[in-house]
Amino acid sequence: MRLAWAVLGAQVVTGFVMAAVFGAxxxxxxxxxxxxxxxxxxxxxxxxxxxxxxxxxxxxASTMARAFYWGELGKLGLTVGLFFTAALLFGQQFLVLLGTYVACLACYWLALILTR
Structure with missing residues (x-):
């Protein structure tokens, strides 16, 4: 669970840094x-x-696989819903939003590199 919180923390920091840069x-x-x-x-x-x-x-194994698939389905649903909301709220700044999204997703790779 520690790694999950570390990734979340890195994503929050990345989001604030990107927001400060784009805001300035x-x-x-x-x-x-x-x-x-x-x-x-x-x-x-x-x-x-x-x-x-x-x-x-x-x-x-079948219970774990089922939980994984339901978890991924929920994650996909949340992502689609949040992107739909983002398109409605931030249509003019969607590239900024997308750039920050990609930068925050890079935190997964950063965590993978730093923990191996």
């Missing part, structure tokens, strides 16, 4: 879009971690 260069609307991009990246990942980590004690 493009205005507060872009800053808000960047923060929402971090939310779109962090919330589904956090949900998946909270869904799967308590179930890792189960030894039955």
């Amino acid at each position: 260069t493009m205005g507060w609307e872009s800053s808000a879009a960047a923060l929402f991009g971090a939310v779109v990246a962090a919330v589904p990942g956090l949900w998946m971690a909270l869904w799967m980590l308590p179930r890792r004690q189960q030894v039955d």
